[in-house]
Amino acid sequence: MTRKAGLLFDGRVAEDFKLLTGTWVHVGSLRVKGIDALSPIAQDIVVTGHDRDQIGFLVFPNIPECRKFAELPDDAPADAVLTHPAVVRRVREAMTIMAQAGGSSLFPARVMLMAEPPSMEAGEITDKGYINQRAVRTRRADLIHWLHADVPNKNVITVGLPPRDR
DSSP states (O other): OOOOOSOOOOOOGGGOEEOTTSOEEOHHHHHHHHHHHTTTTEEEEEEEOTTSSSOEEEEEEOHHHHHHHTTOOTTOOHHHHHTOHHHHHHHHHHHHHHHTTOSTTSSOSEEEEOSSOOOTTTTSBOTTSOBOHHHHHHHTHHHHHHHHOSSOOTTOEEOOOOOOOO
């Protein structure tokens, strides 16, 4: 086995959090897996679930790609695109595939597709163009509460959860 000197970047530790079960969620790696699984729908993802039972994703969609995926015209409004059955089905499929990975810290149980893009003025995007997870979670706390609420909500896409680890 060959060892290489140096550091391996695995996300920002400050972004990681625990679920109520005590399980650590590694935001950086989960975010990357989520973007990959939700291709071509997701442009970026904010991971939610701090002090909650389940993980959620606030998904900033790639609207032009979603239009193509749903075979909608280039001028289709964002709300129509994000609620299109093909887009919703694709999100559910990705969530189901991610859920097969195992434990509750490895997949989202709830997803909300965001019609409003992240705001640079509100600090949701860094000077380098990256999503500021903490700023998005702070600015959109009401949406996160709504995402994790037990009340059925047409704007939240959920997937059945695998049985809890024994």
